[in-house]
Amino acid sequence: MSTSNSYDTDKVVQSANFLKSRMNIKPKLGIICGSGLSGIGEIVCNKTIIAYKEIPSFVESTVPGHKGQLVFGQISEKDVICMQGRFHPYEGYEAWVVGFPIRVMKLLGIEILIITNAAGGINDSFNVGDFMLIKDHISFPGLGGYTPLKGPNDAMFGPRFPPMNEAYDSRLSNLWLQAAKDLKFDSFMRRGVYCNVSGPSYETIAELRMLSKLGGDAVGMSTAQEVVTACHAGMRIVACSLITNKCIMEYDTKETVSHDEVLEVGKKRAKDMEELVVKFLELVQLD
Ligand SMILES: O=P(O)(O)O[C@H]1O[C@H](CO)[C@@H](O)[C@H]1O
Numbered sequence: 001m002s003t004s005n006s007y008d009t010d011k012v013v014q015s016a017n018f019l020k021s022r023m024n025i026k027p028k029l030g031i032i033c034g035s036g037l038s039g040i041g042e043i044v045c046n047k048t049i050i051a052y053k054e055i056p057s058f059v060e061s062t063v064p065g066h067k068g069q070l071v072f073g074q075i076s077e078k079d080v081i082c083m084q085g086r087f088h089p090y091e092g093y094e095a096w097v098v099g100f101p102i103r104v105m106k107l108l109g110i111e112i113l114i115i116t117n118a119a120g121g122i123n124d125s126f127n128v129g130d131f132m133l134i135k136d137h138i139s140f141p142g143l144g145g146y147t148p149l150k151g152p153n154d155a156m157f158g159p160r161f162p163p164m165n166e167a168y169d170s171r172l173s174n175l176w177l178q179a180a181k182d183l184k185f186d187s188f189m190r191r192g193v194y195c196n197v198s199g200p201s202y203e204t205i206a207e208l209r210m211l212s213k214l215g216g217d218a219v220g221m222s223t224a225q226e227v228v229t230a231c232h233a234g235m236r237i238v239a240c241s242l243i244t245n246k247c248i249m250e251y252d253t254k255e256t257v258s259h260d261e262v263l264e265v266g267k268k269r270a271k272d273m274e275e276l277v278v279k280f281l282e283l284v285q286l287d
Pocket residue numbers: 033034035036063086088116117118119199220221222223258259262
């Protein structure tokens with residue numbers, strides 16, 4: 001880990017140049033694997049693997065289920081770069097650090113970003129193991145000022161005040177739904193609003209009831225900072241949650257939630273998520 005305390009464009013350029021020197025492909029597609037979903041990285045063909053600790057200014061993934069490495073290669077015969085492991089705000093990182101790999105991807109030429117995550121289901125109709133295409137998010141850290149865009153705007157990437165109303169690309173989202181349909185995954189492919197919270201504690205019942213009233217369908221501790229960074233940089237985004245647990249909305253229950261359970265469900269559902277990514281990448285057209 002060789003990061004200092006503040007954001008600086010040179011660091012992004014240095015990381016991107018380091019990676020360019022190790023890559024023999026020019027991917028336009030980026031993928032981020034959620035908790036328990038690092039299997040997506042395993043299906044990359046002709047792999048080159050680079051550990052985060054080797055990459056200048058990258059920090060380490062400290063969360064079980066996040067390997068902490070970049071994988072380059074092909075899925076569905078398209079060049080991809082895949083993050084097997086992401087950085088979460090609760091790991092103690094500044095927001096710019098969480099968004100940093102996304103800016104590096106931008107300099108590597110990534111135009112489309114596929115984001116996956118594990119999330120708790122707030123929407124009562126969701127079942128454990130369902131997938132939820134994210135149509136929008138509510139970021140509590142973001143609204144509270146924890147944003148990767150804080151500080152002087154780096155105009156090399158995007159504008160000071162980026163709009164976010166089209167952060168989740170509608171054409172890519174339709175393609176994702178098409179991929180689900182082709183695979184006959186319709187019965188467990190949902191759509192909804194992802195609530196991003198700080199964690200690492202899971203939510204209280206009162207908090208979950210509030211998120212439900214605000215229109216949240218699922219809750220997790222990641223993704224929003226990546227989306228804001230990517231959207232600012234003009235990348236097109238499609239994002240999908242795996243519902244790993246039903247959020248506990250009632251008092252007096254013996255049910256609970258744990259990261260082990262999250263990873264267990266990830267393991268069980270990983271193959272379907274991988275198939276979805278493969279099918280989506282078959283369908284997607286690059287400019
Ligand atoms: O969002 P990802 O990285 O998939 O992980 C989710 O799972 C962890 C909690 O079990 C949290 O980190 C939450 O955000």
